[in-house]
Amino acid sequence: MEEYIVSARKYRPTTFDSVVGQTALTTTLKNAVKSGKLAHAYLFCGPRGVGKTTCARIFAKAINCQTPTADGEACNACESCLAFNEQRSLNIFELDAASNNSVEHIKTLMEQTRIPPQTGRYKVFIIDEVHMLSTAAFNAFLKTLEEPPAHVIFVLATTEKHKILPTILSRCQIYDFERMTVRGTIDHLKHVAEKEGINVEDEALAVIAEKADGGMRDALSIFDQAASFCQGNITYEKVIEDLNVLDSDNYFQITDLARDNKVSEIMVLLNNIINKGFDGGLLVGGLSKHVRNVLMAKDESTLPLLEVSERQRERYKEQATRCETRFLYQALRIMNQCDINYRQSSNKRLLVELTLIEVAQITQPDDAASAGRRPKRLKTLFKNLVQQQRQRKTAPQVAVARTVAHTPDNTKPATTPNTNNTLQQTPTTVSTTTYTASSRPVLKSNGGTLGYSWNNLRQMTKPKKMQVIPGTLGADDPNAANKEEHREFTQRDLEFQWMSMCNRMPQSLSGISARMKNMNPVITKMPEIEVTADNKIILDQMQDIKGSIVSTLKLYLHNSGITLNMRLAEHHEQVKVLSRREQFEEMSKQNPSIEKLRELLDLELA
Template sequence: MEKFIVSARKYRPQNFNTVVGQSHITTTLKNAIRNHQLAHAFLFCGPRGVGKTTCARILAKTINCENIQPDGEACNVCHSCVSFNEGTSLNIHELDAASNNSVEDIRALVEQVRFAPQAGKYKIYIVDEVHMLSTSAFNAFLKTLEEPPSYAIFILATTEKHKILPTILSRCQIFDFKRITNNDTVEHLQEIAGKEDIHSEKAALQLIAQKSEGCMRDSLSILDKIVSFTNGDVTYQNTLEHLNILDHDYYFKLLDTQINQDMAGSMLLYDEINRKGFEGDLVLNGYAEFIRNVLVCQNPRAASLLDVVEGLQPKYIETAKKVSPAYLVSALNILNEAEINYKMARNKRLHVEMTMIKLTFLQQAIELSFDNQTSTLVKKKRVSGPVAVKFEQLQSLQIKSAPGTSTPPTGAKLFIDPKQPVLASVTEVQKAAVKVGAIADIPATANETLGATATVAAPPKPKEALTGKKSLLQSLRDKHISNKTSEDIKEAVPVTEENLKEHWKCFTEKLKQQLKHSVVTVFNNAALQVVNEQHFSVTVSASLEQKFIEQEKLPLLEYLKSCFHNRNIGFTIHINEQPKEIVISEATLTTREKYQRVIEQYPMIKELKDRLKLELDY
């Protein structure tokens, strides 16, 4: 059985001309080789499967080629190219930084750099996935990367450029690889299908290119799977089935039912899609992309942004003529919110069905907010115009005079009743008001008359007089005053040492009854001294005793104030710390010092040591 090689490895480009979609990089590298302007370090960064490692290998082979072609390509004939193609070249070293990311691995690489190549001009080191190196490994690599030997060239490749240290980036010549376009992918797939005698439809290859999202390796892997699935016949329907992609015909039917406000048809169509095994999030995502493509077709200038399978463009353009842009934009907004909230929905199917119902009645909502006269969309308002705030007119308080009396009280104010007829002129009312001592708030025009009757009313009385009840604040005041008057004011007793010690002892007994034995001991040991008639001092021997007295300071002051009938009594606490005795301890003597003391007391011991020629081990 012949060994199978996947297309991604079998058709890997072997020179710069066969690299797909990266002409801006291959041209630069070929010109640098022809002009002998090679940098000592390159950094290839970009998405996965776009040719970073492939270009690194081609560059390494071309640099050491003995017969470089005029266009900057390798000859593939010389000993260096043949050994590279066979994988036996000693001048090219590849390191996978994902699995060799420690400091020891980089130090081993740096040790190899010291040795010159045995054959060829350069030694090339390709470090793939370089962003996986640790910070320590990057730091160990810095000096060698900045000033390598003249025969060493480093080619670094990564998919995550932002994870590389800035000190590494500044030492490299950076090349940014771009995603491969769908047209380039389709052309490359057609070329491979022709070489492998595979029958393929262009629409199927376009679906594969869209699914791969600019990654050539993924597109080749998908092609291998579909070829195995269909036994060499790659068709549009087989590709849809294998890639689990919903056919665009369903989206066209779904849009027609929603424009016609056919809720039953829309729900039945989604039920058919659901029974085929398509998840709700795939339906929402695919339908949003479909609506976007229809919206793009509204403007001929944006038609180039339409990225669909060949043959569907006329159908999209025809559908775009039937739908208004307002509906498409609103539908995109609804689908976007539904896709965001899909993961949080507990009933996934109901969530998608609610979205379909909203889209079904969306056209009706747009028609309700459309102004036929101006042919523009208008925003509905709850109120057509401003509404004034309504206030209720309050009647003034009028106190009429008692029956049988014609003179109003002094200080009364004149009020006007608008419901009564005019009985007198202004001047007559003012004269009458002056006689009774009232104040008339009426203009002083001579012959002006009012359509109202003047009624004399007394000034308003306090609220307590009207209601007959006292406020809470007034009640508290009265109670406080009555308590003050009922208490007898007693004369203050001067503070002396005798009565102070007597009251101090009484308070200590109270503490003893409360079982505060530690505090009682402190109070018994405290020394009292009278400063003046209102102040005294308490002397203790430690800060801990001071804290005990401060804890009882408030009840103690209340007790003393009541005993001496003086609210101004106070005291201060002083600490009389005893000086600490310094005990000088004698240091421990060493063995030599002990020996010296012994021979000072007994000199014969030293003479005995000398005669016996003894050596002491101190």
């Protein structure tokens, strides 16, 4: 059985002309070989699998060829070329900088540069992945790289040029290799398939080329994998099954459904895609690329930007005729925002679903707006919601009856003239509240329609709070308790109403109200009340508002016989007002568990 060699090695280019996708670079190198104007150091940089090391080998063989061709290629017939092809050349050295990145390895390399070549004109040192060298190794390499012996040429290759020291870059001729185009990759894979006798479809090769992401080596490896799975007949269906690639038909279908506002069908399709094991972020990324291609297909001048097969290009052109540019542009913007937020989202599926709903909402016609203003409610997307909305539009306005029992004190009865030329009092009674489309209540009365806001209606139905203001709650006040009312009250009732009175006192009496909260009124003999003040100043301030205090207690305790005796506290009756820390220390003495809890939770008093 013949030994199997993978396509990436079997079809590796051996001449400049066989290198795919790097025409400008290979032409420059061939001209350098023809003219003999060779630099002492070259730097080949670019992504993986684009031919950096391959071109370095071809270049090393060409400059050592004893009889090069007229266009700068190696002859493959001289002793130097045969030695290179048989891998026994002593003039070409390859070094992997990933595993030989120390100063000692560089010093060993420098010693080899002193020995002139046995055959040929140059000793060529190819250092692959040169960015892996340490800083010390780079510094040791600097002098030799700048002024090497006349028979030495360095060819450095790297995928990360930004990691190389600027002093190294300045000593080299830099060649930037390009990514393989999809079209170039497809053509090369067709050439390989013809030599291998494999039947392929252009759509299948397009999938392989997109999966390779610009790397020919990756494309050839995927091609071998697909060839093993398909057994000599590579089709589009088998390739997407083997590579677990999402079928492009899904993207075409989602775009058409979003254009027609069919959100329910999009959600079903998304669920099927996720159940097959595809990631939601992969779907959004693929859909973004698809919408971008549809946008490019709308103009003949941008149509060549589509790196797809001819059949796929026709499908893009057909869908572009059905989609508006505004829809495609806004869809790209929405999906780009989803791609930005996808990594940080905790519920990724919900983010994808919301994104697809927004895309499907772009072409949704706006609901009818009144008074030239755009309605602020959400657009209707699902069919059942559309039907419900239509029913709401045709249904009559709903009137909710509400009887307002309370009439404000400052509302005067309406007066209407009667036949006897006397004023007859007709109170205005609010009977119903009708809710209109503007969500603003309109109160109907016997005399017509009155306009109210929600705030006014709330104030009408809200009972008035009583405030303690000096001189307003005297014995002649109509709000005072009935003179014949003598309801008994408890000490608890007294303390509650006392605290409530202090809380209702106006801002101008905030100082005295705060001190009154610390007092404890007591019932000496029903209905006599006594309260003690700590000092003469507080007692004088309370004497000024004594009438209001008594009137308020009579009103809320429902006892018109209440009397209030205020006196100055004796020395032994005065209670020290404790601070927060002193209160905590007192509590800790009474209950040591509080201090243990503080230590356990590592708490500190503010």
